[in-house]
Amino acid sequence: MHRNYAAIIVCVFACLKLVYAQTLPDTPNCPPCPCAECSLTCPPKEPENIADGTKAALACDWSCSYSVLHVLEALRLYTTNEDKDGHLFDPPAAAKQALCELLEGNANNEDLYCAAQGLTHVECGSEKVKRCLSGATQPDSQGLSAFLEILATANNNPKPVDQDQEDQLFKHARDAIKKIFSDKEGKQHLAKIQDSFGKKDNNVGLFQLLDALPYNPKDVHTYACDLETLRAAYEMNVERLASLIAAKTSSKK
Numbered sequence: 001m002h003r004n005y006a007a008i009i010v011c012v013f014a015c016l017k018l019v020y021a022q023t024l025p026d027t028p029n030c031p032p033c034p035c036a037e038c039s040l041t042c043p044p045k046e047p048e049n050i051a052d053g054t055k056a057a058l059a060c061d062w063s064c065s066y067s068v069l070h071v072l073e074a075l076r077l078y079t080t081n082e083d084k085d086g087h088l089f090d091p092p093a094a095a096k097q098a099l100c101e102l103l104e105g106n107a108n109n110e111d112l113y114c115a116a117q118g119l120t121h122v123e124c125g126s127e128k129v130k131r132c133l134s135g136a137t138q139p140d141s142q143g144l145s146a147f148l149e150i151l152a153t154a155n156n157n158p159k160p161v162d163q164d165q166e167d168q169l170f171k172h173a174r175d176a177i178k179k180i181f182s183d184k185e186g187k188q189h190l191a192k193i194q195d196s197f198g199k200k201d202n203n204v205g206l207f208q209l210l211d212a213l214p215y216n217p218k219d220v221h222t223y224a225c226d227l228e229t230l231r232a233a234y235e236m237n238v239e240r241l242a243s244l245i246a247a248k249t250s251s252k253k
Contacts, residue, residue: 047112051144054116057109058102058154062228065220067105071151072210072227074098078148079207100124116150118143152206157232166236173233174244176213176226181248183214194249197242206234209245 047053061067073084077098081089089097095117102113103124144150160166180186189212196205210227233241 050112050115051146051150053112054144054147055150055154057106057112058151059156061102061106061109062154062231063156063224064106065224068220068224068227069215070101070105074101075151075207076211077101078151079203116144116147148203152203153231153235155228155232155235157228159232160236169229169233169236170240170244172226172229173241176230177209177244177248179214179226180209180212183212186212186214187249190245190248194242194245197238197245202234202238205242206231209234 047056058071061071075098077083077089077094081091081094083089083097096119099113099117099119103110157169160169177190180190183189189208193205193208193212196202196208209230213223213226213230215223230241
């Protein structure tokens with residue numbers, strides 16, 4: 001008798017599991033952060049050099065719910081010299097402020113990010129609007145000349161190897177742009193983004209695109225995944241990404 005009950009219970013749980021799996025919504029074709037449970041040990045392995053380590057760490061921080069908004073704010077500061085509250089900085093101060101944002105998202109990367117930016121030490125305020133309180137205003141060393149480009153494009157998406165994979169990537173990018181178009185003030189944002197890309201101010205255009213994506217605190221994974229898709233598309237083909245935006249702002253005639 002007990003064996004029969006046990007068999008029935010196992011069968012019921014198996015059926016429930018199958019039904020649950022069939023009712024789950026489709027998730028974007030986007031790999032998760034490589035760190036287990038987005039732990040504070042990002043990146044998952046010791047880097048071989050500063051450039052590769054920075055790219056791996058930023059790709060992880062872009063993917064993780066606790067750090068993604070800090071990385072986005074760092075990109076704002078690097079591209080506009082302004083924070084989300086409208087405070088303007090000169091470029092060296094903006095870079096330090098951006099570093100504070102990155103460290104707020106993941107303090108374990110301090111040595112790596114400071115080296116990538118050419119700083120040997122930085123101290124940040126603990127307020128919500130952080131201020132770099134001390135440390136050199138100018139970098140102590142050259143750092144990575146491509147740091148902004150690495151910050152903007154670091155992602156975990158496998159690079160497309162053929163036209164079908166590239167088309168699939170840009171299909172997901174188009175879906176993300178549709179979310180912006182349907183959001184409050186999204187059409188105004190897309191008009192400004194198209195203007196930036198039209199002026200070849202691509203870094204600003206990319207930041208504006210990422211910043212315009214609607215943020216859902218109840219589904220940060222999908223939000224981070226959409227950001228990743230847009231960055232991967234930007235890295236793959238800026239002109240094709242810009243054409244998707246133009247398709248939402250201009251007539252086809």
